[in-house]
Amino acid sequence: MRRIAVINQKGGVGKTTTSVNVGAGLARAGHRVLLIDLDPQAHLTLHLGLNPAEGRPGVYELLTGTTTLSAARTQVSNNLWVVGASIDLAAAEVELVSIVGREVILRDLIDQHVEENGGADPYDYVVMDCPPSLGVLTLNGLCAAKEVVLPLQPHYLALQGLSKLFETVSLVGKRINPELTVTGVVICMKEAGTRLGAEVVEDVRGFLEAARNTPVPWRNARVFETAIRRNIKLAEAPSYGQSIFDYAADSNGAKDYEALAAEIHDPVAFAARSQAQSQTVAPAEPATPPESVAPAEPTAPAESAGAGESQSDASAVSVVTDSSAGSEAQAAPEAQVMPEAVAASEPVVTVETPPAAEPEPQPASAEPEVVPPAEAAVEPVQSEPYSSAILPHPASQSPQTDAFPPPSANLRVCG
Numbered sequence: 001m002r003r004i005a006v007i008n009q010k011g012g013v014g015k016t017t018t019s020v021n022v023g024a025g026l027a028r029a030g031h032r033v034l035l036i037d038l039d040p041q042a043h044l045t046l047h048l049g050l051n052p053a054e055g056r057p058g059v060y061e062l063l064t065g066t067t068t069l070s071a072a073r074t075q076v077s078n079n080l081w082v083v084g085a086s087i088d089l090a091a092a093e094v095e096l097v098s099i100v101g102r103e104v105i106l107r108d109l110i111d112q113h114v115e116e117n118g119g120a121d122p123y124d125y126v127v128m129d130c131p132p133s134l135g136v137l138t139l140n141g142l143c144a145a146k147e148v149v150l151p152l153q154p155h156y157l158a159l160q161g162l163s164k165l166f167e168t169v170s171l172v173g174k175r176i177n178p179e180l181t182v183t184g185v186v187i188c189m190k191e192a193g194t195r196l197g198a199e200v201v202e203d204v205r206g207f208l209e210a211a212r213n214t215p216v217p218w219r220n221a222r223v224f225e226t227a228i229r230r231n232i233k234l235a236e237a238p239s240y241g242q243s244i245f246d247y248a249a250d251s252n253g254a255k256d257y258e259a260l261a262a263e264i265h266d267p268v269a270f271a272a273r274s275q276a277q278s279q280t281v282a283p284a285e286p287a288t289p290p291e292s293v294a295p296a297e298p299t300a301p302a303e304s305a306g307a308g309e310s311q312s313d314a315s316a317v318s319v320v321t322d323s324s325a326g327s328e329a330q331a332a333p334e335a336q337v338m339p340e341a342v343a344a345s346e347p348v349v350t351v352e353t354p355p356a357a358e359p360e361p362q363p364a365s366a367e368p369e370v371v372p373p374a375e376a377a378v379e380p381v382q383s384e385p386y387s388s389a390i391l392p393h394p395a396s397q398s399p400q401t402d403a404f405p406p407p408s409a410n411l412r413v414c415g
């Protein structure tokens with residue numbers, strides 16, 4: 001059973017969209033998937049058509065020991081179960097503060113769930129959508145996970161805080177969960193034809209490359225080949241309570257998340273398939289831009305040539321809500337009895353939640369969304385890495401020694 005935490009303390013980078021649609025993509029491919037919503041905003045819960053206000057037990061009840069995983073999960077489609085969140089979960093950060101082993105409650109509950117199943121894995125994947133903070137909820141995700149998947153928007157400012165994030169993963173790996181590894185970075189909301197995005201990706205790639213053969217949890221991490229393009233259907237799907245596969249199966253969003261799920265499931269087979277496909281492409285054919293853009297009108301917002309699909313910024317587009325469309329995704333929770341949560345004997349990590357992530361300002365360079373392909377191809381490469389002030393450049397600094405500040409004053413390990 002693969003246990004994946006989808007984390008980034010930066011808000012709005014695509015964690016929930018990735019958790020939902022990778023989970024749904026894996027489920028469609030025949031894998032049994034449990035999604036756990038660790039965010040009090042309950043966006044994953046809403047995205048899959050569940051109403052957090054309905055009073056169904058969820059992650060809050062799990063972490064406070066008043067329900068079991070079997071009772072808290074709801075099946076939303078074939079092979080896909082969800083443990084939902086509600087705003088109550090915000091209180092868990094405070095309520096759990098005096099509980100010994102509070103970071104490993106979720107891990108223990110998942111282990112118990114497996115034991116109840118006669119030791120056989122009840123799912124092929126558990127995917128945990130973490131909130132945009134590094135508090136006790138994210139720590140529960142990191143302690144219950146074996147893998148980390150990190151969604152990243154390819155903006156300069158998106159790199160800010162990455163060192164802190166890797167530092168937290170490293171600390172959890174050292175103190176509590178030595179099996180924890182960073183599987184990869186997913187580029188989300190990729191804009192067609194922007195040079196900045198490519199530079200950010202190169203910087204992250206270089207940073208990860210520099211960690212090869214070092215004892216850090218991201219030594220085998222990679223930037224996934226599949227980048228998720230900005231696609232309005234992905235932004236609309238939550239308001240219909242549906243995954244992208246149910247909402248717009250032919251959209252670029254569905255294609256991208258189907259590919260990402262396949263790449264996460266089996267990167268070797270995925271690479272072989274991609275290579276075979278690229279060999280069948282006629283070499284003389286010029287490469288098409290990643291998304292359908294109109295090269296003749298570089299100042300207009302990017303628009304897809306597809307059936308009503310827009311590539312413009314999701315926040316600028318009004319979304320028509322039809323809650324009835326997602327109602328078929330409801331199913332009764334399964335009632336099974338499970339023992340109470342077991343207090344763990346692991347060392348205690350005390351975390352003070354950092355201030356909430358600020359909304360990301362749009363860098364000026366991200367605004368011109370459309371760059372004519374010909375121009376993009378001849379743009380000169382900057383001599384100095386633009387992001388070196390934030391993410392130390394691998395050529396000059398080792399990730400182990402210099403990349404990170406000393407352990408944060410916010411994260412103390414006692415006992």
Ligand SMILES: Nc1ncnc2c1ncn2[C@@H]1O[C@H](COP(=O)(O)OP(=O)(O)OP(=O)(O)O)[C@@H](O)[C@H]1O
Nearest residue numbers: 011012013014015016017132189229230231235314
């Ligand atoms: N590829 C995409 N194209 C267009 N819109 C997207 C894409 N991915 C995500 N979005 C939209 O961007 C917004 C933020 O995405 P999402 O909720 O997945 O981010 P998040 O990291 O989970 O946010 P938070 O930190 O608040 O939990 C949402 O409105 C979502 O629908």
Ligand SMILES: [Mg+2]
Nearest residue numbers: 015016039043
């Ligand atoms: Mg989210």
